Amino acid sequence: MKLDRASTFDKQASGVVIAGHFNESDSYETIRPNGMSDWLITFTLDGEGYFDLDGREQRVKAGDVTLLKPGTPHRYGTPKGENWHFVWAHFVDGHMDINLLPSEALTNREIEQQAVRNRIYDAFRRVISDSRERGAYWHELCLGALREVLMLLVKQQTSGLDSRIEDTLHLLAQRMQERVRIEELARSVGLSESRLSHLFKENTGESIVEALNRMRIKQAALLIAHMNRTAAEAAHLVGFQNYNHFTRQFRKYMSVTPSAYGKSFRVKE
Known part of the structure; x- marks a missing residue:
């Protein structure tokens, strides 16, 4: 003592x-x-x-x-x-x-x-x-x-998030460039695929795929704005395999096309 x-x-x-x-x-x-x-x-x-x-x-x-x-x-x-x-x-x-x-x-x-x-x-x-x-x-x-x-x-x-959803978000951020499989995520956090999908939506208000796309688009926007990457380069770096899909998602979250977004920053410079 x-x-x-x-x-x-x-x-x-x-x-x-x-x-x-x-x-x-x-x-x-x-x-x-x-x-x-x-x-x-x-x-x-x-x-x-x-x-x-x-x-x-x-x-x-x-x-x-x-x-x-x-x-x-x-x-x-x-x-x-x-x-x-x-x-x-x-x-x-x-x-x-x-x-x-x-x-x-x-x-x-x-x-x-x-x-x-x-x-x-x-x-x-x-x-x-x-x-x-x-x-x-x-x-x-x-x-x-x-x-x-x-x-x-x-x-x-x-x-206010369930710890398993916190883990899932962390895994999504880590694996942003990879092809993410929901069954692998579910196994990693100890849930069934259907239970994870339901709990994720309940906690965050969006699906796992929507959350991943949002993360990817935000990162792509940073690469375009501050790293002088082209839209195609940014799409590849954040894990989009299809450029047309990337463009649609970019417009959904940023309200402009990737090329217009890039031009707005080049004009400011």
């Missing part, structure tokens, strides 16, 4: 204080009766941990991101018979967007989407590396990675 009556970390007013990667048995426990002067954020990779605030216990498990507010008396550790594998970081809120931080003393968010879990873990790994190396711009790099984690939490909380 570790009793922290005051934080012993090297306080840095400019951002991240310290970060680490722990894998702890059920003998692990930390008690801070006076809380801390900074935020604690943890991401549980495997096993189970707990946070206890004045006798109210919150269990955390794989995929959970937990935020503990400064000044909150607490106790946390590994439950009996368990092992807690997690990454963590301390940071001060003076350099973090206030709208990204929760108002509750303890906040726990369950991350169901595997792609988001991977992204959060990657961000923590960067925080740990940069906070230890302390090379050029280490504060900014750490804060940027933590800000990414916090934005992902806010995005999940406000999107």
Whole structure:
């Protein structure tokens, strides 16, 4: 058991204080009766941990991101018979967007989407590396990675989408140039083809094919406007095999033909 009556970390007013990667048995426990002067954020990779605030216990498990507010008396550790594998970081809120931080003393968010879990873990790994190396711009790099984690939490909380639909949208964005098969998408997110199609429409208001075409057209428009690509080049780069189909879809989403869209930007230049 570790009793922290005051934080012993090297306080840095400019951002991240310290970060680490722990894998702890059920003998692990930390008690801070006076809380801390900074935020604690943890991401549980495997096993189970707990946070206890004045006798109210919150269990955390794989995929959970937990935020503990400064000044909150607490106790946390590994439950009996368990092992807690997690990454963590301390940071001060003076350099973090206030709208990204929760108002509750303890906040726990369950991350169901595997792609988001991977992204959060990657961000923590960067925080740990940069906070230890302390090379050029280490504060900014750490804060940027933590800000990414916090934005992902806010995005999940406000999107209102089923996690399987979030996964599907992520796969569509990744595979934009490929020939996308709905049965493969369904298998990837653990649903039947018909169930995925129905749930996707219910959550987004459009079909999977419509969502994919919208993504492709938006990307094509960017390529035409800012990369000086021809309409035919843009169509190929975003995955359209048929140029006439690309033109029809472009007009549907952009209200003009690809060639007219390209000319409007060349005129401005």
